[in-house]
Amino acid sequence: xxxxxxxxxxxxxxxxxxxxxxxxxxxxxxxxxxxxxxxxxxxxxxxxxxxxxxxxxxxxxxxxxxxxxxxxxxxxxxxxxxxxxxxxxxxxxxxxxxxxxxxxxxxxxxxxxxxxxxxxxxxxxxxxxxxxxxxxxxxxxxxxxxxx
Amino acid sequence: xxxxxxxxxxxxxxxxxxxxxxxxxxxxxxxxxxxxxxxxxxxxxxxxxxxxxxxxxxxxxxxxxxxxxxxxxxxxxxxxxxxxxxxxxxxxxxxxxxxxxxxxxxxxxxxxxxxxxxxxxxxxxxxxxxxxxxxxxxxxxxxxxxxx
DNA sequence: CTGACTTTGACTTTTACTGACCAAAGGTGT
DNA sequence: ACACCTTTGGTCAGTAAAAGTCAAAGTCAG
Numbered sequence: 037x038x039x040x041x042x043x044x045x046x047x048x049x050x051x052x053x054x055x056x057x058x059x060x061x062x063x064x065x066x067x068x069x070x071x072x073x074x075x076x077x078x079x080x081x082x083x084x085x086x087x088x089x090x091x092x093x094x095x096x097x098x099x100x101x102x103x104x105x106x107x108x109x110x111x112x113x114x115x116x117x118x119x120x121x122x123x124x125x126x127x128x129x130x131x132x133x134x135x136x137x138x139x140x141x142x143x144x145x146x147x148x149x150x151x152x153x154x155x156x157x158x159x160x161x162x163x164x165x166x167x168x169x170x171x172x173x174x175x176x177x178x179x180x181x182x183x184x
Numbered sequence: 185x186x187x188x189x190x191x192x193x194x195x196x197x198x199x200x201x202x203x204x205x206x207x208x209x210x211x212x213x214x215x216x217x218x219x220x221x222x223x224x225x226x227x228x229x230x231x232x233x234x235x236x237x238x239x240x241x242x243x244x245x246x247x248x249x250x251x252x253x254x255x256x257x258x259x260x261x262x263x264x265x266x267x268x269x270x271x272x273x274x275x276x277x278x279x280x281x282x283x284x285x286x287x288x289x290x291x292x293x294x295x296x297x298x299x300x301x302x303x304x305x306x307x308x309x310x311x312x313x314x315x316x317x318x319x320x321x322x323x324x325x326x327x328x329x330x331x332x
Numbered sequence: 333c334t335g336a337c338t339t340t341g342a343c344t345t346t347t348a349c350t351g352a353c354c355a356a357a358g359g360t361g362t
Numbered sequence: 363a364c365a366c367c368t369t370t371g372g373t374c375a376g377t378a379a380a381a382g383t384c385a386a387a388g389t390c391a392g
Contacts, residue, residue, distance in 0.1 A: 040338065061381055071340050076382065081337085096347020098186040099380040149330040150298045159326040162318040163311055170310040171319070178307040182297040188348065209371055219350050224372065229347080244357025247370040 039070055043078045047103060055105040055141060079103070104141075111184045113142045118180050124169035125176055130155040133176075143183060151179060187218055191226045195251060205251045209241075227251070259332045261290050266328050272317035273324055278303040281324075291331060299327055 043064070050057035065072040079101070083089040088108050093101040107113065117133060131152060138148040153159055155172045163171050191212070198205035213220040231237040231251055241249040265281060279300065286296040301307055303320045311319050 038338075062379090072381075073341075073383080074339065077338070093381060094347075095345070095379085095381040097349070097379045098189075099347075101381075144294075146292075146295060146331065147298060150295060150302075150327050153326040153330045154298075154302050154323055156326060159322050160319065162315055162322055164315075167310055167312075171308065174307050174310055175302055175323075178301045178304065179298050182301045183294065186348075210369090220371075221351075221373080222349060225347095225349070241371060242357075243355070243369080243371040245359070245369050247357075249371075 039068065039074060040078050040081070043068060043070075043075065044082045047078070047083070051103065051105050055107070057103045059101050059103070060099070061101055075101070107140065107142055110142050113137070113140070114180050114184050118177050121173050121177055123173055125155075125173035126169050127155055127157055127172065130172060130176060147183065151176065154179065187216065187222065188226050188229070191216060191223065192230045195226070195231070199251065199253050203253045203255065207249050207251070208247070209249055223249070258290050261285070261288065262328050262332050266325050269321050269325050271321055273303075273321035274317050275303055275305055275320065278320060278324060295331065299324065302327065 046064075046068075047057055047059070050059075059075075061072050061075045065075055068074075079091050083091055083103055085106070088106045090104040090106060091101065092104070093099065114137075117137065134143075134148050134151050134155075137143045138145065143151075154175050157168070160168050160171060194212075194216075195205055195207070198207075207223075209220050209223050213223055216222075227239050227249070231239055233254075236254050238252040238254060239249065240252070241247070262285075265285065282291075282296050282299050282303075285291045286293065291299075302323050305316070308316050308319060
């Protein structure tokens with residue numbers, strides 16, 4: 037098996053667990069008994085943005101290379117969530133939903149905060165209690181759909 | 185973890201509480217077991233004006249280094265807007281506000297879309313018409329405040 | 333055989349850290 | 363006042379520890 041393929045597999049495996057893998061170039065090169073620049077070759081040939089990955093790195097002491105898998109199915113995931121929201125949505129469920137979306141890196145931190153504050157009980161204080169879950173459902177569906 | 189990062193974190197933590205952190209170079213260096221000039225390195229590499237910080241210092245007995253975080257216009261602009269929102273906010277005004285914030289690049293496109301859709305008439309359809317402007321005002325104030 | 337893909341290694345650039353030496357502010361004795 | 367010492371912080375150049383680049387050499391399917 038090709039060296040590049042083994043390295044690719046290794047990184048893919050790391051990304052299996054989390055969609056964020058951090059490696060140290062020299063260390064990895066040593067483990068695979070290859071030259072460090074081989075790692076760069078693998079990264080530029082198999083982990084490109086077109087293939088759904090973001091590679092960030094830092095040189096110098098304590099440097100690193102971080103590979104992030106982009107969720108291409110952002111829209112799919114969002115549509116799924118949107119469809120799962122019925123006519124009403126209570127705040128606890130909403131909070132869980134947002135946190136899930138955030139930790140799956142489907143939405144970013146700012147969007148999460150905006151959604152959470154929109155759905156907060158305090159924000160909807162002026163809405164008659166019996167209507168709140170209805171309004172919250174509408175808010176979330178309409179806000180999430182803008183992010184597709 | 186890098187020494188520089190630990191020092192950065194330490195200073196950031198101080199700035200969390202207040203916009204203003206005062207340190208003594210030698211003392212801090214000793215606490216982290218490094219040479220004093222390491223502190224300067226961290227300050228010049230991570231607390232530059234471009235990154236939104238001002239560093240002032242004074243030598244001699246009772247000397248100090250003071251790091252001040254400059255709150256970018258963003259917060260000021262947002263606070264200004266937030267304060268200008270009264271108890272009620274109609275949709276037209278809200279739309280103008282958001283577009284202004286966006287064209288001044290104080291908020292990004294996604295945030296603008298989220299705010300607009302939260303305030304839309306259709307989104308707030310379940311809210312009794314007489315309450316809508318109240319709810320919209322609350323929504324905007326609470327959402328904008330998360331972006332400060 | 334040829335062209336695309338792999339592998340290698342020499343050289344470059346960036347970042348982190350250290351230490352020797354410098355500069356300024358305050359304190360003190362005359 | 364002044365000279366001198368102490369207590370701070372500042373600078374800079376050197377070393378080390380990463381990662382990046384690029385072109386030459388190797389491999390392999392068609």
